[in-house]
Amino acid sequence: MFMPAILYIVALVGVPFVLAFFYAVGDVKVGSVGYHFVGLHNFISVLKNPTFRLALRNSFIFTISSQVLVLIGANILALALKDAFPGRRFLRFLILLPWVAPVSIGSIGWKWILDSLYSVISWVMVRAHLVKEYEAPMWLGEPKLAMMSVILVHTWHMLPFATVILLAGLTAIPKDIPEAAAVDGAGYFRTLFQITIPMMLPIINVAVLFGTIFTFTDMTVIYILTRGGPYDTTQVIPTLAFFAGILGSDLAEGAAISIFMVPLLVIATYLVLRSAHRAEVT
Amino acid sequence: MAVVETRKLSKVFKRGNVGAVVDVDLQTREGEFLVLLGPSGSGKTTLLRMIAGLEEPTSGEILIGGRVVNNLTPRERRIAMVFQSYALYPHLTVYNNIVFPLKAQGVDKAKRKTQAEWAASLLGIQHLFARKPRELSGGERQRVALARAIVREPSVFLLDEPLSNLDAKLRASAREEIEQFQKRIGTTAIYVTHDQVEAMAMGDRVVVMSQGAVRQIGTPAEVYDDPADTFVATFLGSPPMNILEADGALVGFRPEHFLPTGVAERAGAHVSYPFRISHSEYLGAEMILYGTIAEGVFKDRKVISRVPSTHGAGLTDSSLHTFSVAEGDLKFFDPQSGKRTATRRVAS
Amino acid sequence: MKQVILWLVRIIFAVLLAFPFYWMLITTFKRTTDLYNLKNNPFIFNERPTLEHLRLLFTETLFLRWVGNTAFAGLVVVIITLVLAVPAAYALARLTGGWGAQLGIGIFLTYLIPPTLLFIPLSKVVALLDLQDSLWSIIVVYPSFTIPFSTWLLMGFFKEIPRDLDDAAMVDGLTRWGAFVKLMIPMSTSGILTVVIFAFTLVTQEFVYALTFISTAAHQTVGVGVPTFLVRGDVFYWGSLMAACLITSLPIGFLYNIFLDRFIEGFTVGAVK
Numbered sequence: 001m002f003m004p005a006i007l008y009i010v011a012l013v014g015v016p017f018v019l020a021f022f023y024a025v026g027d028v029k030v031g032s033v034g035y036h037f038v039g040l041h042n043f044i045s046v047l048k049n050p051t052f053r054l055a056l057r058n059s060f061i062f063t064i065s066s067q068v069l070v071l072i073g074a075n076i077l078a079l080a081l082k083d084a085f086p087g088r089r090f091l092r093f094l095i096l097l098p099w100v101a102p103v104s105i106g107s108i109g110w111k112w113i114l115d116s117l118y119s120v121i122s123w124v125m126v127r128a129h130l131v132k133e134y135e136a137p138m139w140l141g142e143p144k145l146a147m148m149s150v151i152l153v154h155t156w157h158m159l160p161f162a163t164v165i166l167l168a169g170l171t172a173i174p175k176d177i178p179e180a181a182a183v184d185g186a187g188y189f190r191t192l193f194q195i196t197i198p199m200m201l202p203i204i205n206v207a208v209l210f211g212t213i214f215t216f217t218d219m220t221v222i223y224i225l226t227r228g229g230p231y232d233t234t235q236v237i238p239t240l241a242f243f244a245g246i247l248g249s250d251l252a253e254g255a256a257i258s259i260f261m262v263p264l265l266v267i268a269t270y271l272v273l274r275s276a277h278r279a280e281v282t
Numbered sequence: 283m284a285v286v287e288t289r290k291l292s293k294v295f296k297r298g299n300v301g302a303v304v305d306v307d308l309q310t311r312e313g314e315f316l317v318l319l320g321p322s323g324s325g326k327t328t329l330l331r332m333i334a335g336l337e338e339p340t341s342g343e344i345l346i347g348g349r350v351v352n353n354l355t356p357r358e359r360r361i362a363m364v365f366q367s368y369a370l371y372p373h374l375t376v377y378n379n380i381v382f383p384l385k386a387q388g389v390d391k392a393k394r395k396t397q398a399e400w401a402a403s404l405l406g407i408q409h410l411f412a413r414k415p416r417e418l419s420g421g422e423r424q425r426v427a428l429a430r431a432i433v434r435e436p437s438v439f440l441l442d443e444p445l446s447n448l449d450a451k452l453r454a455s456a457r458e459e460i461e462q463f464q465k466r467i468g469t470t471a472i473y474v475t476h477d478q479v480e481a482m483a484m485g486d487r488v489v490v491m492s493q494g495a496v497r498q499i500g501t502p503a504e505v506y507d508d509p510a511d512t513f514v515a516t517f518l519g520s521p522p523m524n525i526l527e528a529d530g531a532l533v534g535f536r537p538e539h540f541l542p543t544g545v546a547e548r549a550g551a552h553v554s555y556p557f558r559i560s561h562s563e564y565l566g567a568e569m570i571l572y573g574t575i576a577e578g579v580f581k582d583r584k585v586i587s588r589v590p591s592t593h594g595a596g597l598t599d600s601s602l603h604t605f606s607v608a609e610g611d612l613k614f615f616d617p618q619s620g621k622r623t624a625t626r627r628v629a630s
Numbered sequence: 631m632k633q634v635i636l637w638l639v640r641i642i643f644a645v646l647l648a649f650p651f652y653w654m655l656i657t658t659f660k661r662t663t664d665l666y667n668l669k670n671n672p673f674i675f676n677e678r679p680t681l682e683h684l685r686l687l688f689t690e691t692l693f694l695r696w697v698g699n700t701a702f703a704g705l706v707v708v709i710i711t712l713v714l715a716v717p718a719a720y721a722l723a724r725l726t727g728g729w730g731a732q733l734g735i736g737i738f739l740t741y742l743i744p745p746t747l748l749f750i751p752l753s754k755v756v757a758l759l760d761l762q763d764s765l766w767s768i769i770v771v772y773p774s775f776t777i778p779f780s781t782w783l784l785m786g787f788f789k790e791i792p793r794d795l796d797d798a799a800m801v802d803g804l805t806r807w808g809a810f811v812k813l814m815i816p817m818s819t820s821g822i823l824t825v826v827i828f829a830f831t832l833v834t835q836e837f838v839y840a841l842t843f844i845s846t847a848a849h850q851t852v853g854v855g856v857p858t859f860l861v862r863g864d865v866f867y868w869g870s871l872m873a874a875c876l877i878t879s880l881p882i883g884f885l886y887n888i889f890l891d892r893f894i895e896g897f898t899v900g901a902v903k
Contacts, residue, residue, distance in 0.1 A: 174369070176366070177371065179336050179363075183334060183336075183356045184383035184386055184434075194382075199373055
């Protein structure tokens, strides 16, 4: 009863996955007919490319920064949402919107908010006399600001998902554990850092690993906000693969670039499995 | 050592609702093992949690050692609590579980070690220090919970049905362990349970509760032999006391006092009734007989008798015998309030 | 005191997270002259609100076409997903030995293989099937991630139904397939409905494949069409653009919110078991 599903997945995930490796070690271009094995040639030329090295570095900066922000933010928010309060449902609706709305839609919304001329953030900063009127920051046009902007937007998009997962972990803690800690004399922060968070560690792991995988392999936010610019300063591996492989029609190069995501995927997946196994045992 | 006292303590969870705990006055005696006994919903756990500081009273006062503690946190009340699930910290070793309260108080490392070893030796669990809770058996977990409770040398021990998660076989030995432990350290203990056998076996005194109110406080003998009302009378004792109505009075007698005439050893006047047995249960040491009174003012009322098997000859289903109760063993209750009234004469 | 801090946290986060949507709302109804006037306070309506952007969106752009495309694709993909995932999830949930769980995890892991790795070989596959630039390209490809996700969610739901019920049904004369159709499916309508909603939202949220496989504006989905084609040259028509965003985000948001609890149930049961 599950063979059709498995066959579908093998055909549309398994086969392309293997094909990606074949392309990376071949010389396929869109429209090319033959196939020649070129070994590690593509990988070497990719590694020699300074744009690629920049994209690799950016991928790590982008992923680590947004994940750290998401982790801290989601923890704080989950703690604030744990107990029932009036309006909780409505608040939850609001908090979920960044995750639920198509990420491309949210990103284009942010593009408007971060517009070089009409940004509402700039307007507020000018009125607050933090910047002069015609020196408003080019949020998506200056390298450092652009990176900050894409990190911010991606964090904004991922926060609800992480919050929901952490909240589930938080509510899974039996009620009498924090009570025992209170009786034992632990204050709020001791209970939080020595009891609550350690008990949530398995699920925090899951949230972080999923978040890392989705962030490292995401191209949408950056594509819409900056197209990888200015001057490739927000280029990451997936966007580079897209520009080379799809827009540039060099399938071999694109495949080689995207394969650099595989090591991280493998490590993260292994850690997810190990963590899920641990969560079962506690 | 401290005496725990509550004065007119009440708790209402939702305004307009009936109280979970209603006007409870009680006072522990130093070093005693006080049991709060009642069915679920009787308020016993809420009462315990208020004493612990985990639940805020709606009105009334709580005093520990003569000091009003209503505004003190659990930590400041110097109490220790053993939860139904034991609430051991699953990610910490047994040793770290036990020293956690000491760490929270800022006790230094060396002193923590000595305290932990002292507490563990009282319960014989030093060899478990490196283990995690999930590796322990139910009985071992209870001992760790007790060690964690005692390590701070609290003034009062609060226990919330710690035996209910153990399987029946383990329960008896775990029960004995708690009893002996409390006697050894001599700290006042308040113990919540719905199991009346546990209450009778462990308690120095029993507080019988129902629907938030205290029905009676007394020694096991007092609440069993001298119940204050029909609730106490029927809650304690298994099978429950027979309670029959006649001439506007309620009269009760325990199954073990309703015996074939001649078997009952108690001297003095007896009242006799013809008893038709409908079915019986043979439990080894005794037999439980279910049947009805065949004639007289209690005709057709269902009663239960509890007869030692040694006197079980001839007590078969559908047989008719004369059973009697010593007049001294009859308890009378008011039909309206259920409260115990003075002895009256009863017709046959 | 603690309450004050909690509420502060709640409100600050809610504002930060929902602000862009509020911004979409305001922009949608503001006159262009108001929008592009730097002297005006952007937070209020300086001129009277207008429906002009909405009119433009619906009558002079392909927005409705995109919504239609997306809805159609979503519908077909959901059907394909249900047909394949529901029996698979049931079979795996009932498989004895560790196999069921292992295969289930294996299937779920494929969800973690990113589209930005697969899109290059898949673009060749799509070309081979002659589906390039067609809505059908994504209809064929999307189940590759909706099926793993849905199977795993459904496994969690099916596991909740005690095995004894299957056995009772079979003792009563049903075959395993019969038990599945007549008993399991009716009992899991809540789970199946949840999966329908989530699969549909996965379709509406997808960007990479639609961007890669479809080039003509008229064939595009709303997720790609709005950020890509609602510009003329270099000029973004922000009013209509934000209107499009608003209309796309809110209904999905409502649906998601209703089904979130069930999703969490399925997610955490599936994850930890």
